[in-house]
Amino acid sequence: MADSSFDLIVVGGGPGGYVAAIRAAQLGMKTAVVEREHMGGICLNWGCIPTKALLRTSEVFGLIKHADSFGLSVKDVSFDPKKIVERSRKVANQLSNGVKGLMKKNKITVFDGTAKLAASEGGQRKLAVAMNDKTNVTLTAKNVILATGARARQLPGLEADGKLVWSYKEAMVPPEFPKSLLVIGSGAIGIEFASFYRTMGAEVTVAEVMDRILPVEDEEVSAFAKRAFEKQGMKILTSATVSNLKKGANNVTATITAGGKSQEITVDRVISAVGIVGNVENLGLEGTKVKVEKTHIAIDQWGFTGEPNVYAIGDVAGPPWLAHKAMHEGVLVVEKIAGVKGVHPMKTESIPGCTYCQPQVASIGLTEAAAKAKGLQVKVGKFPFIGNGKAIALGEPEGFVKTIFDAKTGELLGAHMIGAEVTELIQGYSIAKTLETTEAELMATVFPHPTLSEMMHESVLAAYGRTLHI
Numbered sequence: 341m342a343d344s345s346f347d348l349i350v351v352g353g354g355p356g357g358y359v360a361a362i363r364a365a366q367l368g369m370k371t372a373v374v375e376r377e378h379m380g381g382i383c384l385n386w387g388c389i390p391t392k393a394l395l396r397t398s399e400v401f402g403l404i405k406h407a408d409s410f411g412l413s414v415k416d417v418s419f420d421p422k423k424i425v426e427r428s429r430k431v432a433n434q435l436s437n438g439v440k441g442l443m444k445k446n447k448i449t450v451f452d453g454t455a456k457l458a459a460s461e462g463g464q465r466k467l468a469v470a471m472n473d474k475t476n477v478t479l480t481a482k483n484v485i486l487a488t489g490a491r492a493r494q495l496p497g498l499e500a501d502g503k504l505v506w507s508y509k510e511a512m513v514p515p516e517f518p519k520s521l522l523v524i525g526s527g528a529i530g531i532e533f534a535s536f537y538r539t540m541g542a543e544v545t546v547a548e549v550m551d552r553i554l555p556v557e558d559e560e561v562s563a564f565a566k567r568a569f570e571k572q573g574m575k576i577l578t579s580a581t582v583s584n585l586k587k588g589a590n591n592v593t594a595t596i597t598a599g600g601k602s603q604e605i606t607v608d609r610v611i612s613a614v615g616i617v618g619n620v621e622n623l624g625l626e627g628t629k630v631k632v633e634k635t636h637i638a639i640d641q642w643g644f645t646g647e648p649n650v651y652a653i654g655d656v657a658g659p660p661w662l663a664h665k666a667m668h669e670g671v672l673v674v675e676k677i678a679g680v681k682g683v684h685p686m687k688t689e690s691i692p693g694c695t696y697c698q699p700q701v702a703s704i705g706l707t708e709a710a711a712k713a714k715g716l717q718v719k720v721g722k723f724p725f726i727g728n729g730k731a732i733a734l735g736e737p738e739g740f741v742k743t744i745f746d747a748k749t750g751e752l753l754g755a756h757m758i759g760a761e762v763t764e765l766i767q768g769y770s771i772a773k774t775l776e777t778t779e780a781e782l783m784a785t786v787f788p789h790p791t792l793s794e795m796m797h798e799s800v801l802a803a804y805g806r807t808l809h810i
Protein backbone atom coordinates (compact mmCIF):
# COMPACT_ATOMS: atom_id res chain seq x y z
CA MET A 341 0.00 0.00 0.00
CA ALA A 342 1.34 3.41 -1.03
CA ASP A 343 1.64 6.19 1.53
CA SER A 344 -1.71 7.71 2.46
CA SER A 345 -0.62 10.93 4.14
CA PHE A 346 0.50 13.98 2.14
CA ASP A 347 1.19 17.67 2.38
CA LEU A 348 -1.01 18.26 -0.67
CA ILE A 349 -3.47 16.13 -2.56
CA VAL A 350 -4.77 17.36 -5.89
CA VAL A 351 -8.09 15.92 -7.08
CA GLY A 352 -7.96 15.74 -10.87
CA GLY A 353 -4.93 15.27 -13.11
CA GLY A 354 -5.78 17.80 -15.85
CA PRO A 355 -3.50 20.74 -16.72
CA GLY A 356 -4.56 22.57 -13.55
CA GLY A 357 -4.05 19.54 -11.32
CA TYR A 358 -0.86 18.04 -12.69
CA VAL A 359 0.90 21.43 -12.93
CA ALA A 360 -0.13 22.28 -9.35
CA ALA A 361 1.29 18.92 -8.25
CA ILE A 362 4.60 19.49 -10.04
CA ARG A 363 5.01 22.95 -8.52
CA ALA A 364 4.18 21.55 -5.07
CA ALA A 365 6.79 18.81 -5.50
CA GLN A 366 9.35 21.41 -6.61
CA LEU A 367 8.61 23.32 -3.39
CA GLY A 368 9.29 20.22 -1.32
CA MET A 369 5.73 19.17 -0.55
CA LYS A 370 4.86 15.48 -0.37
CA THR A 371 2.25 15.44 -3.11
CA ALA A 372 -0.37 13.12 -4.56
CA VAL A 373 -2.83 13.35 -7.42
CA VAL A 374 -6.09 11.41 -7.62
CA GLU A 375 -7.28 10.97 -11.21
CA ARG A 376 -10.30 8.90 -12.15
CA GLU A 377 -9.59 8.59 -15.85
CA HIS A 378 -6.59 9.89 -17.83
CA MET A 379 -3.66 11.97 -16.64
CA GLY A 380 -3.70 15.21 -18.60
CA GLY A 381 -7.47 15.66 -18.17
CA ILE A 382 -9.71 17.00 -20.90
CA CYS A 383 -6.97 19.19 -22.36
CA LEU A 384 -4.56 16.44 -23.34
CA ASN A 385 -7.09 13.67 -23.95
CA TRP A 386 -10.30 15.29 -25.26
CA GLY A 387 -9.62 19.00 -25.69
CA CYS A 388 -6.74 21.26 -26.66
CA ILE A 389 -4.30 18.68 -27.97
CA PRO A 390 -6.37 16.17 -30.00
CA THR A 391 -8.33 19.02 -31.62
CA LYS A 392 -5.10 20.72 -32.64
CA ALA A 393 -3.91 17.43 -34.16
CA LEU A 394 -7.15 17.25 -36.19
CA LEU A 395 -6.88 20.90 -37.18
CA ARG A 396 -3.31 20.39 -38.35
CA THR A 397 -4.63 17.70 -40.71
CA SER A 398 -7.29 20.02 -42.10
CA GLU A 399 -4.74 22.83 -42.43
CA VAL A 400 -2.40 20.61 -44.44
CA PHE A 401 -5.32 19.31 -46.50
CA GLY A 402 -6.45 22.89 -47.19
CA LEU A 403 -2.95 23.83 -48.31
CA ILE A 404 -2.69 20.78 -50.59
CA LYS A 405 -5.99 21.75 -52.21
CA HIS A 406 -4.31 25.05 -53.15
CA ALA A 407 -1.02 23.44 -54.14
CA ASP A 408 -1.05 25.06 -57.57
CA SER A 409 -0.82 28.53 -55.99
CA PHE A 410 2.60 27.41 -54.62
CA GLY A 411 3.71 26.13 -58.03
CA LEU A 412 3.07 22.52 -57.05
CA SER A 413 0.84 20.00 -58.70
CA VAL A 414 -0.79 17.36 -56.56
CA LYS A 415 -3.12 14.80 -58.07
CA ASP A 416 -5.84 12.70 -56.48
CA VAL A 417 -5.88 14.17 -52.98
CA SER A 418 -7.94 12.06 -50.64
CA PHE A 419 -8.06 11.20 -46.96
CA ASP A 420 -8.82 8.39 -44.58
CA PRO A 421 -10.93 9.52 -41.58
CA LYS A 422 -9.75 6.50 -39.58
CA LYS A 423 -6.10 7.45 -39.99
CA ILE A 424 -6.80 11.11 -39.23
CA VAL A 425 -8.50 10.15 -35.96
CA GLU A 426 -5.76 7.61 -35.17
CA ARG A 427 -3.12 10.32 -35.52
CA SER A 428 -5.05 12.61 -33.19
CA ARG A 429 -5.44 9.83 -30.60
CA LYS A 430 -1.75 8.92 -30.87
CA VAL A 431 -0.76 12.52 -30.17
CA ALA A 432 -3.15 12.64 -27.18
CA ASN A 433 -1.83 9.34 -25.77
CA GLN A 434 1.78 10.40 -26.20
CA LEU A 435 1.15 13.52 -24.13
CA SER A 436 -0.95 11.77 -21.50
CA ASN A 437 1.86 9.24 -21.04
CA GLY A 438 4.29 12.16 -20.90
CA VAL A 439 2.37 13.55 -17.91
CA LYS A 440 2.57 10.16 -16.16
CA GLY A 441 6.34 10.37 -16.69
CA LEU A 442 6.40 13.86 -15.19
CA MET A 443 4.59 12.57 -12.09
CA LYS A 444 7.24 9.86 -11.65
CA LYS A 445 10.09 12.27 -12.25
CA ASN A 446 8.74 14.61 -9.58
CA LYS A 447 8.01 11.74 -7.14
CA ILE A 448 4.29 12.51 -7.09
CA THR A 449 2.06 9.61 -6.06
CA VAL A 450 -0.84 9.03 -8.45
CA PHE A 451 -4.00 7.28 -7.26
CA ASP A 452 -6.20 5.94 -10.06
CA GLY A 453 -9.61 6.57 -8.58
CA THR A 454 -12.39 9.01 -7.76
CA ALA A 455 -11.95 11.23 -4.72
CA LYS A 456 -14.35 13.11 -2.50
CA LEU A 457 -13.86 15.19 0.61
CA ALA A 458 -14.54 13.39 3.86
CA ALA A 459 -14.87 14.94 7.33
CA SER A 460 -11.59 16.54 8.40
CA GLU A 461 -9.84 15.30 11.53
CA GLY A 462 -7.44 17.18 13.76
CA GLY A 463 -6.86 19.89 11.18
CA GLN A 464 -6.04 17.28 8.52
CA ARG A 465 -8.19 16.95 5.40
CA LYS A 466 -9.48 13.49 4.60
CA LEU A 467 -10.33 12.23 1.16
CA ALA A 468 -12.32 9.09 0.46
CA VAL A 469 -11.07 7.52 -2.75
CA ALA A 470 -12.98 4.86 -4.67
CA MET A 471 -10.11 3.26 -6.56
CA ASN A 472 -10.61 2.09 -10.14
CA ASP A 473 -9.65 -1.42 -8.96
CA LYS A 474 -12.82 -1.33 -6.76
CA THR A 475 -10.95 -0.92 -3.47
CA ASN A 476 -11.51 2.07 -1.19
CA VAL A 477 -8.81 4.10 0.48
CA THR A 478 -8.79 7.07 2.80
CA LEU A 479 -6.07 9.66 2.21
CA THR A 480 -4.98 12.45 4.52
CA ALA A 481 -3.54 15.81 3.53
CA LYS A 482 -2.73 19.19 5.02
CA ASN A 483 -4.20 20.83 1.91
CA VAL A 484 -6.48 19.74 -0.90
CA ILE A 485 -6.84 21.31 -4.33
CA LEU A 486 -9.98 20.48 -6.27
CA ALA A 487 -9.13 20.47 -9.97
CA THR A 488 -11.96 18.33 -11.29
CA GLY A 489 -12.55 20.25 -14.53
CA ALA A 490 -15.76 20.54 -16.50
CA ARG A 491 -17.87 18.78 -19.11
CA ALA A 492 -20.10 19.79 -22.03
CA ARG A 493 -23.30 21.64 -21.15
CA GLN A 494 -26.46 19.84 -22.22
CA LEU A 495 -29.40 22.04 -23.20
CA PRO A 496 -32.89 20.52 -22.91
CA GLY A 497 -33.95 19.20 -26.32
CA LEU A 498 -30.42 19.57 -27.72
CA GLU A 499 -28.73 16.90 -25.60
CA ALA A 500 -25.86 15.02 -27.19
CA ASP A 501 -26.76 11.35 -27.68
CA GLY A 502 -23.32 10.32 -28.90
CA LYS A 503 -24.67 9.05 -32.23
CA LEU A 504 -26.50 11.72 -34.21
CA VAL A 505 -25.98 14.63 -31.85
CA TRP A 506 -22.35 14.85 -30.77
CA SER A 507 -20.59 16.55 -27.92
CA TYR A 508 -16.93 17.44 -28.45
CA LYS A 509 -15.94 13.89 -27.49
CA GLU A 510 -17.81 12.13 -30.30
CA ALA A 511 -16.92 14.93 -32.73
CA MET A 512 -13.26 14.10 -32.11
CA VAL A 513 -13.47 10.37 -32.88
CA PRO A 514 -16.08 10.01 -35.63
CA PRO A 515 -16.29 6.57 -37.26
CA GLU A 516 -16.74 8.47 -40.53
CA PHE A 517 -16.90 12.14 -41.42
CA PRO A 518 -20.39 13.62 -41.90
CA LYS A 519 -21.26 15.10 -45.28
CA SER A 520 -23.38 17.73 -43.61
CA LEU A 521 -23.15 19.16 -40.13
CA LEU A 522 -24.93 21.63 -37.89
CA VAL A 523 -22.81 23.18 -35.16
CA ILE A 524 -24.81 24.76 -32.35
CA GLY A 525 -22.74 27.45 -30.67
CA SER A 526 -19.90 29.50 -32.12
CA GLY A 527 -17.50 29.74 -29.23
CA ALA A 528 -13.97 28.40 -29.66
CA ILE A 529 -14.95 24.72 -29.48
CA GLY A 530 -17.87 24.99 -31.93
CA ILE A 531 -15.91 27.09 -34.42
CA GLU A 532 -12.86 24.81 -34.34
CA PHE A 533 -15.01 21.79 -35.24
CA ALA A 534 -16.93 23.80 -37.87
CA SER A 535 -13.62 24.85 -39.44
CA PHE A 536 -12.17 21.31 -39.35
CA TYR A 537 -15.18 19.61 -40.93
CA ARG A 538 -15.71 22.37 -43.51
CA THR A 539 -12.10 22.11 -44.69
CA MET A 540 -12.52 18.32 -44.90
CA GLY A 541 -15.48 18.90 -47.23
CA ALA A 542 -18.64 18.81 -45.11
CA GLU A 543 -21.50 21.25 -45.69
CA VAL A 544 -21.40 23.13 -42.39
CA THR A 545 -24.04 25.37 -40.82
CA VAL A 546 -23.25 27.24 -37.61
CA ALA A 547 -26.15 28.48 -35.46
CA GLU A 548 -25.27 31.09 -32.85
CA VAL A 549 -27.80 32.56 -30.42
CA MET A 550 -25.84 35.83 -30.08
CA ASP A 551 -25.79 38.43 -32.84
CA ARG A 552 -22.27 37.46 -33.95
CA ILE A 553 -19.96 34.46 -34.02
CA LEU A 554 -17.06 34.14 -31.58
CA PRO A 555 -19.05 36.51 -29.34
CA VAL A 556 -16.28 37.09 -26.78
CA GLU A 557 -13.96 38.46 -29.45
CA ASP A 558 -13.67 42.05 -30.69
CA GLU A 559 -16.56 42.88 -33.04
CA GLU A 560 -14.21 43.48 -35.97
CA VAL A 561 -12.69 40.03 -35.50
CA SER A 562 -16.13 38.38 -35.37
CA ALA A 563 -17.17 40.19 -38.57
CA PHE A 564 -13.94 39.26 -40.36
CA ALA A 565 -14.22 35.62 -39.26
CA LYS A 566 -17.82 35.44 -40.50
CA ARG A 567 -16.82 36.75 -43.93
CA ALA A 568 -13.86 34.37 -44.12
CA PHE A 569 -15.93 31.32 -43.15
CA GLU A 570 -18.72 32.26 -45.56
CA LYS A 571 -16.13 32.58 -48.32
CA GLN A 572 -15.09 29.02 -47.49
CA GLY A 573 -18.72 27.95 -47.95
CA MET A 574 -19.85 27.77 -44.35
CA LYS A 575 -23.39 28.88 -43.61
CA ILE A 576 -23.65 31.10 -40.57
CA LEU A 577 -26.87 31.94 -38.76
CA THR A 578 -26.63 34.51 -35.98
CA SER A 579 -29.33 35.54 -33.47
CA ALA A 580 -30.46 32.00 -34.18
CA THR A 581 -32.19 29.59 -31.82
CA VAL A 582 -32.27 25.87 -32.45
CA SER A 583 -35.52 24.77 -30.88
CA ASN A 584 -35.97 21.20 -31.93
CA LEU A 585 -33.92 18.25 -33.16
CA LYS A 586 -35.95 15.57 -34.92
CA LYS A 587 -33.89 12.42 -35.27
CA GLY A 588 -34.12 10.16 -38.31
CA ALA A 589 -32.37 6.82 -38.85
CA ASN A 590 -29.10 8.47 -39.90
CA ASN A 591 -29.82 12.20 -39.91
CA VAL A 592 -31.27 15.01 -37.85
CA THR A 593 -33.76 17.71 -38.83
CA ALA A 594 -33.24 20.88 -36.84
CA THR A 595 -35.70 23.73 -36.48
CA ILE A 596 -33.82 27.02 -36.40
CA THR A 597 -35.38 30.43 -35.83
CA ALA A 598 -33.33 33.41 -36.99
CA GLY A 599 -34.44 36.94 -37.86
CA GLY A 600 -38.06 36.10 -37.03
CA LYS A 601 -38.14 33.24 -39.55
CA SER A 602 -38.19 29.54 -38.82
CA GLN A 603 -36.50 27.03 -41.06
CA GLU A 604 -35.79 23.33 -40.99
CA ILE A 605 -32.47 21.92 -42.05
CA THR A 606 -31.57 18.26 -42.31
CA VAL A 607 -27.99 17.25 -41.60
CA ASP A 608 -26.04 14.02 -41.04
CA ARG A 609 -24.81 15.09 -37.62
CA VAL A 610 -25.16 17.88 -35.07
CA ILE A 611 -22.43 19.11 -32.74
CA SER A 612 -23.75 20.70 -29.58
CA ALA A 613 -21.16 23.21 -28.34
CA VAL A 614 -23.20 25.39 -26.03
CA GLY A 615 -20.79 25.80 -23.16
CA ILE A 616 -19.54 23.74 -20.27
CA VAL A 617 -20.49 23.03 -16.66
CA GLY A 618 -18.14 22.35 -13.77
CA ASN A 619 -17.64 18.87 -12.30
CA VAL A 620 -18.90 19.77 -8.82
CA GLU A 621 -20.99 16.69 -8.10
CA ASN A 622 -20.04 13.91 -5.67
CA LEU A 623 -17.11 15.85 -4.27
CA GLY A 624 -18.37 15.71 -0.68
CA LEU A 625 -19.03 19.46 -0.67
CA GLU A 626 -22.27 19.14 1.30
CA GLY A 627 -21.89 20.48 4.82
CA THR A 628 -18.66 22.29 3.93
CA LYS A 629 -18.12 26.00 3.32
CA VAL A 630 -17.39 25.36 -0.36
CA LYS A 631 -19.95 27.33 -2.38
CA VAL A 632 -21.14 26.34 -5.84
CA GLU A 633 -22.23 29.25 -8.01
CA LYS A 634 -23.69 28.53 -11.45
CA THR A 635 -22.11 25.04 -11.53
CA HIS A 636 -18.68 26.35 -10.51
CA ILE A 637 -16.85 26.43 -7.21
CA ALA A 638 -16.54 29.99 -5.89
CA ILE A 639 -12.97 30.97 -4.95
CA ASP A 640 -11.12 34.06 -3.84
CA GLN A 641 -8.09 35.45 -5.69
CA TRP A 642 -5.89 32.74 -4.15
CA GLY A 643 -8.13 29.83 -5.14
CA PHE A 644 -9.40 29.51 -1.54
CA THR A 645 -12.91 28.08 -1.26
CA GLY A 646 -13.76 29.23 2.26
CA GLU A 647 -13.43 25.68 3.64
CA PRO A 648 -10.20 25.41 5.64
CA ASN A 649 -7.31 24.07 3.52
CA VAL A 650 -9.50 23.40 0.48
CA TYR A 651 -8.72 25.21 -2.78
CA ALA A 652 -10.12 25.01 -6.31
CA ILE A 653 -8.49 25.76 -9.66
CA GLY A 654 -9.12 25.48 -13.38
CA ASP A 655 -12.38 24.82 -15.15
CA VAL A 656 -14.22 23.74 -11.99
CA ALA A 657 -13.46 27.18 -10.54
CA GLY A 658 -15.10 29.07 -13.42
CA PRO A 659 -14.20 30.94 -16.59
CA PRO A 660 -12.24 31.48 -18.69
CA TRP A 661 -12.23 27.73 -19.38
CA LEU A 662 -8.70 27.53 -20.69
CA ALA A 663 -5.85 25.17 -19.96
CA HIS A 664 -3.28 27.95 -19.45
CA LYS A 665 -5.57 29.64 -16.94
CA ALA A 666 -5.88 26.32 -15.07
CA MET A 667 -2.09 25.81 -15.07
CA HIS A 668 -1.37 29.36 -13.93
CA GLU A 669 -3.91 29.06 -11.13
CA GLY A 670 -2.34 25.76 -10.10
CA VAL A 671 1.07 27.38 -9.69
CA LEU A 672 -0.17 30.48 -7.88
CA VAL A 673 -2.36 28.56 -5.43
CA VAL A 674 0.46 26.15 -4.55
CA GLU A 675 2.93 29.00 -4.12
CA LYS A 676 0.45 30.80 -1.87
CA ILE A 677 -0.01 27.64 0.22
CA ALA A 678 3.77 27.25 0.45
CA GLY A 679 4.18 30.87 1.52
CA VAL A 680 6.33 31.83 -1.46
CA LYS A 681 6.95 35.60 -1.40
CA GLY A 682 5.79 37.87 -4.23
CA VAL A 683 2.97 35.67 -5.56
CA HIS A 684 0.50 37.70 -7.61
CA PRO A 685 -3.19 36.94 -8.03
CA MET A 686 -4.37 36.10 -11.54
CA LYS A 687 -5.16 39.11 -13.72
CA THR A 688 -8.03 37.88 -15.87
CA GLU A 689 -7.46 40.69 -18.37
CA SER A 690 -4.02 39.25 -19.06
CA ILE A 691 -5.20 35.75 -20.00
CA PRO A 692 -4.93 35.30 -23.77
CA GLY A 693 -7.54 33.31 -25.68
CA CYS A 694 -6.96 31.42 -28.93
CA THR A 695 -9.20 29.71 -31.46
CA TYR A 696 -7.38 27.44 -33.90
CA CYS A 697 -9.81 27.67 -36.79
CA GLN A 698 -8.71 28.79 -40.27
CA PRO A 699 -8.07 31.73 -40.12
CA GLN A 700 -6.88 31.58 -36.53
CA VAL A 701 -8.14 34.01 -33.90
CA ALA A 702 -6.29 35.26 -30.82
CA SER A 703 -6.86 38.02 -28.30
CA ILE A 704 -5.98 39.45 -24.93
CA GLY A 705 -7.45 42.16 -22.75
CA LEU A 706 -10.28 44.53 -23.49
CA THR A 707 -12.12 44.68 -26.80
CA GLU A 708 -12.54 48.15 -28.27
CA ALA A 709 -16.23 48.18 -27.26
CA ALA A 710 -15.44 47.03 -23.71
CA ALA A 711 -12.74 49.68 -23.31
CA LYS A 712 -15.13 52.40 -24.50
CA ALA A 713 -17.92 51.05 -22.28
CA LYS A 714 -15.52 51.54 -19.34
CA GLY A 715 -15.35 55.22 -20.29
CA LEU A 716 -11.74 54.97 -21.48
CA GLN A 717 -10.41 57.08 -24.32
CA VAL A 718 -8.66 54.74 -26.68
CA LYS A 719 -6.07 54.80 -29.41
CA VAL A 720 -6.57 51.95 -31.84
CA GLY A 721 -4.07 50.71 -34.41
CA LYS A 722 -4.81 48.12 -37.05
CA PHE A 723 -2.48 46.48 -39.50
CA PRO A 724 -3.57 44.07 -42.25
CA PHE A 725 -1.78 40.84 -43.22
CA ILE A 726 -1.68 42.12 -46.81
CA GLY A 727 0.93 44.69 -45.72
CA ASN A 728 3.30 42.08 -44.27
CA GLY A 729 5.99 40.49 -46.42
CA LYS A 730 6.10 37.17 -44.54
CA ALA A 731 2.30 36.80 -44.78
CA ILE A 732 2.45 37.29 -48.54
CA ALA A 733 5.36 34.84 -48.86
CA LEU A 734 3.38 32.28 -46.86
CA GLY A 735 0.37 32.77 -49.14
CA GLU A 736 -1.64 34.02 -46.13
CA PRO A 737 -2.67 37.59 -46.99
CA GLU A 738 -5.94 37.56 -44.99
CA GLY A 739 -6.29 38.97 -41.52
CA PHE A 740 -5.30 41.84 -39.27
CA VAL A 741 -3.74 42.73 -35.96
CA LYS A 742 -5.50 45.33 -33.83
CA THR A 743 -3.99 46.99 -30.77
CA ILE A 744 -5.84 49.13 -28.24
CA PHE A 745 -4.14 51.61 -25.92
CA ASP A 746 -5.43 53.92 -23.26
CA ALA A 747 -5.07 57.31 -24.99
CA LYS A 748 -4.24 59.07 -21.74
CA THR A 749 -1.66 56.72 -20.22
CA GLY A 750 -0.36 54.63 -23.13
CA GLU A 751 -1.38 51.45 -21.24
CA LEU A 752 -1.82 48.47 -23.49
CA LEU A 753 -5.49 47.61 -23.00
CA GLY A 754 -6.00 44.82 -25.50
CA ALA A 755 -4.99 43.15 -28.73
CA HIS A 756 -7.15 41.25 -31.19
CA MET A 757 -6.06 39.40 -34.26
CA ILE A 758 -7.20 37.07 -36.95
CA GLY A 759 -5.08 35.33 -39.57
CA ALA A 760 -2.35 32.72 -39.99
CA GLU A 761 -0.42 31.81 -36.82
CA VAL A 762 -1.92 34.55 -34.67
CA THR A 763 -2.19 31.98 -31.87
CA GLU A 764 1.62 32.15 -31.76
CA LEU A 765 1.78 35.94 -32.18
CA ILE A 766 -0.44 36.74 -29.20
CA GLN A 767 2.29 35.87 -26.68
CA GLY A 768 4.11 39.11 -27.63
CA TYR A 769 1.17 41.03 -26.22
CA SER A 770 0.93 38.68 -23.20
CA ILE A 771 4.49 39.54 -22.22
CA ALA A 772 3.89 43.23 -22.93
CA LYS A 773 0.84 43.24 -20.67
CA THR A 774 2.59 41.37 -17.87
CA LEU A 775 5.51 43.80 -18.01
CA GLU A 776 3.03 46.70 -18.20
CA THR A 777 4.78 47.88 -21.32
CA THR A 778 3.75 51.19 -22.85
CA GLU A 779 3.29 52.18 -26.48
CA ALA A 780 6.68 53.95 -26.50
CA GLU A 781 8.56 50.78 -25.45
CA LEU A 782 6.75 48.68 -28.02
CA MET A 783 7.52 51.20 -30.76
CA ALA A 784 11.19 51.19 -29.72
CA THR A 785 11.41 47.38 -29.96
CA VAL A 786 13.29 45.81 -32.89
CA PHE A 787 11.20 43.09 -34.53
CA PRO A 788 12.85 40.51 -36.81
CA HIS A 789 12.20 40.72 -40.53
CA PRO A 790 10.52 39.08 -42.32
CA THR A 791 8.15 37.76 -39.67
CA LEU A 792 4.46 37.91 -38.95
CA SER A 793 5.46 39.46 -35.62
CA GLU A 794 6.25 42.69 -37.46
CA MET A 795 2.47 43.18 -37.64
CA MET A 796 2.43 43.65 -33.87
CA HIS A 797 4.93 46.47 -34.30
CA GLU A 798 3.05 48.00 -37.21
CA SER A 799 -0.27 47.77 -35.39
CA VAL A 800 1.23 49.62 -32.40
CA LEU A 801 2.73 52.23 -34.75
CA ALA A 802 -0.64 52.55 -36.49
CA ALA A 803 -2.32 53.52 -33.20
CA TYR A 804 -0.04 56.59 -33.18
CA GLY A 805 -0.22 57.40 -36.89
CA ARG A 806 3.26 56.05 -37.56
CA THR A 807 2.67 52.86 -39.51
CA LEU A 808 5.37 52.22 -42.11
CA HIS A 809 4.15 49.61 -44.55
CA ILE A 810 0.63 50.55 -45.46
Ligand SMILES: Cc1cc2nc3c(=O)[nH]c(=O)nc-3n(C[C@H](O)[C@H](O)[C@H](O)COP(=O)(O)OP(=O)(O)OC[C@H]3O[C@@H](n4cnc5c(N)ncnc54)[C@H](O)[C@@H]3O)c2cc1C
Pocket residue numbers: 351352353354355356357374375376377378379380381382383384386387388389391453454455456487488489490508529619622623653654655656661662663664665666694
Ligand atom coordinates in the same frame (compact mmCIF):
# COMPACT_ATOMS: atom_id res chain seq x y z
C1 LIG B 1 -12.79 20.34 -27.59
C2 LIG B 1 -12.02 21.20 -26.65
C3 LIG B 1 -10.96 21.96 -27.10
C4 LIG B 1 -10.24 22.76 -26.23
N1 LIG B 1 -9.20 23.49 -26.70
C5 LIG B 1 -8.51 24.28 -25.86
C6 LIG B 1 -7.40 25.03 -26.31
O1 LIG B 1 -7.04 24.97 -27.49
N2 LIG B 1 -6.74 25.80 -25.43
C7 LIG B 1 -7.11 25.89 -24.11
O2 LIG B 1 -6.48 26.62 -23.35
N3 LIG B 1 -8.16 25.20 -23.65
C8 LIG B 1 -8.86 24.40 -24.48
N4 LIG B 1 -9.90 23.66 -24.01
C9 LIG B 1 -10.25 23.79 -22.57
C10 LIG B 1 -9.29 22.95 -21.70
O3 LIG B 1 -9.36 21.60 -22.10
C11 LIG B 1 -9.68 23.11 -20.25
O4 LIG B 1 -9.71 24.47 -19.92
C12 LIG B 1 -8.68 22.40 -19.34
O5 LIG B 1 -8.63 21.03 -19.62
C13 LIG B 1 -9.06 22.61 -17.88
O6 LIG B 1 -8.13 21.98 -17.09
P1 LIG B 1 -8.54 21.45 -15.64
O7 LIG B 1 -7.30 20.88 -15.06
O8 LIG B 1 -9.26 22.50 -14.89
O9 LIG B 1 -9.62 20.31 -15.88
P2 LIG B 1 -9.65 19.02 -16.80
O10 LIG B 1 -8.69 19.06 -17.90
O11 LIG B 1 -11.09 18.83 -17.15
O12 LIG B 1 -9.19 17.87 -15.82
C14 LIG B 1 -9.97 17.49 -14.72
C15 LIG B 1 -9.62 16.07 -14.37
O13 LIG B 1 -10.23 15.74 -13.13
C16 LIG B 1 -10.65 14.39 -13.18
N5 LIG B 1 -11.69 14.25 -12.15
C17 LIG B 1 -12.90 14.86 -12.10
N6 LIG B 1 -13.54 14.54 -10.94
C18 LIG B 1 -12.69 13.72 -10.25
C19 LIG B 1 -12.77 13.09 -8.98
N7 LIG B 1 -13.83 13.24 -8.18
N8 LIG B 1 -11.73 12.31 -8.59
C20 LIG B 1 -10.64 12.15 -9.39
N9 LIG B 1 -10.52 12.73 -10.60
C21 LIG B 1 -11.53 13.53 -11.01
C22 LIG B 1 -11.15 14.23 -14.60
O14 LIG B 1 -11.15 12.86 -14.99
C23 LIG B 1 -10.13 15.07 -15.38
O15 LIG B 1 -9.07 14.27 -15.85
C24 LIG B 1 -10.61 22.82 -24.85
C25 LIG B 1 -11.68 22.05 -24.38
C26 LIG B 1 -12.36 21.25 -25.26
C27 LIG B 1 -13.49 20.42 -24.73
